[in-house]
Amino acid sequence: MRSVFRALACAALGALTTAAVAQSYPTKPIRMIVAQAAGGPTDVVTRIYATKLSELLGQQIVVDNRVGAGGTIAGELVAQAPADGYTLCVMANGTAAIAPHLMTLKFQVLKDFAPVALIGDSPLALMVYPALPANSLKELIALAKAKPGTLNFGSSGQGATGHLAGEMFKAMSGANIVHVPYKGAAPALVATMSGEIHMLFSALSSGMQYVKAKQLRALGITGPKRVPMLPDVPAIGEVVPGYEASSWYAVLTRAGTPRAVIDRVNKATTQVLTTPEVRAKLVSVAVDPEPLTPEQLGAKIRRDYERWGKVVKAAGVKVQ
Numbered sequence: 001m002r003s004v005f006r007a008l009a010c011a012a013l014g015a016l017t018t019a020a021v022a023q024s025y026p027t028k029p030i031r032m033i034v035a036q037a038a039g040g041p042t043d044v045v046t047r048i049y050a051t052k053l054s055e056l057l058g059q060q061i062v063v064d065n066r067v068g069a070g071g072t073i074a075g076e077l078v079a080q081a082p083a084d085g086y087t088l089c090v091m092a093n094g095t096a097a098i099a100p101h102l103m104t105l106k107f108q109v110l111k112d113f114a115p116v117a118l119i120g121d122s123p124l125a126l127m128v129y130p131a132l133p134a135n136s137l138k139e140l141i142a143l144a145k146a147k148p149g150t151l152n153f154g155s156s157g158q159g160a161t162g163h164l165a166g167e168m169f170k171a172m173s174g175a176n177i178v179h180v181p182y183k184g185a186a187p188a189l190v191a192t193m194s195g196e197i198h199m200l201f202s203a204l205s206s207g208m209q210y211v212k213a214k215q216l217r218a219l220g221i222t223g224p225k226r227v228p229m230l231p232d233v234p235a236i237g238e239v240v241p242g243y244e245a246s247s248w249y250a251v252l253t254r255a256g257t258p259r260a261v262i263d264r265v266n267k268a269t270t271q272v273l274t275t276p277e278v279r280a281k282l283v284s285v286a287v288d289p290e291p292l293t294p295e296q297l298g299a300k301i302r303r304d305y306e307r308w309g310k311v312v313k314a315a316g317v318k319v320q
Contacts, residue, residue, distance in 0.1 A: 025085060025261050029060040033078055033089040035071030041122070041205055041285070045249045046090040048281045049119050052272045071095030072105050079107035083254045085261035088116065093248050094161050097304040101312040102159045102319045110305060115297035116251040116262050117269035120287040123223030123246045124165055126236065127207050127216040128199040129192055137220045137239040144175035152178040154188040154200035159319045162201040164308055165222050165245035167315040173240045192216060203247065204286035222246060229286070249287065250297055262294055
């Protein structure tokens with residue numbers, strides 16, 4: 001009987017301790033690791049988000065850019081940090097859902113990290129050289145089928161989201177197009193504008209200015225729906241049923257972090273993403289703010305992890 005009372009007392013004490021943690025957190029600055037260089041898409045999104053989050057939580061958030069090895073250096077830091085919520089990480093899908101299938105990591109994304117909150121989704125666009133004789137997705141697919149292996153597409157690199165988005169497009173549309181990897185989005189965009197390659201899959205945030213200047217022509221959006229900035233450009237899924245290949249930016253922390261702390265950050269994130277000025281800033285860099293619960297985010301990461309794993313395997317993608 002005493003053991004029962006002792007167990008109940010411990011449970012009650014644990015609940016009180018957890019509640020106290022939630023109410024007091026945070027009591028010191030929070031380190032937010034970014035797996036990309038300053039000025040890159042993940043960094044830009046993080047700083048928009050972190051500025052408002054810091055205001056709501058009442059503590060400074062220090063953005064710490066840790067670049068290298070496809071974001072895995074940043075991942076290792078988070079996996080080894082104390083599970084107290086004072087080390088967070090903003091990670092794009094390329095690091096969380098693609099890199100594990102292409103390289104050996106010192107951590108397991110689905111095991112070592114706890115999902116906290118989603119900042120938003122960022123679709124890519126299929127953009128073509130303006131002189132390419134295809135004015136729609138249907139025409140592009142027909143052209144590729146009529147001339148198999150003669151059209152090519154660029155991306156920011158082997159194994160990048162843009163590369164795998166193209167491989168998925170090939171498999172689902174039957175368009176036989178050849179991948180040409182570049183060392184970053186900028187050279188791939190320049191190559192497409194010059195006609196060196198026929199098309200590319202790249203983030204709207206980096207290609208939108210060239211579409212507006214008519215140096216590139218957007219034929220499709222990789223996300224599940226059309227985007228406000230290009231309302232006349234269809235989602236690829238409208239022509240190729242089931243196709244979807246958006247990027248996303250997620251807030252993660254080390255597994256084992258108290259749920260009360262995770263819920264505190266998640267709730268604050270929802271407030272951040274529903275603030276008009278923050279939403280406007282995120283939309284301006286082609287990010288669709290999307291508050292999710294930790295469970296919904298976890299399901300999203302697992303879904304993309306499995307999907308990209310299948311694409312990598314089917315296309316035989318290798319990273320040297």
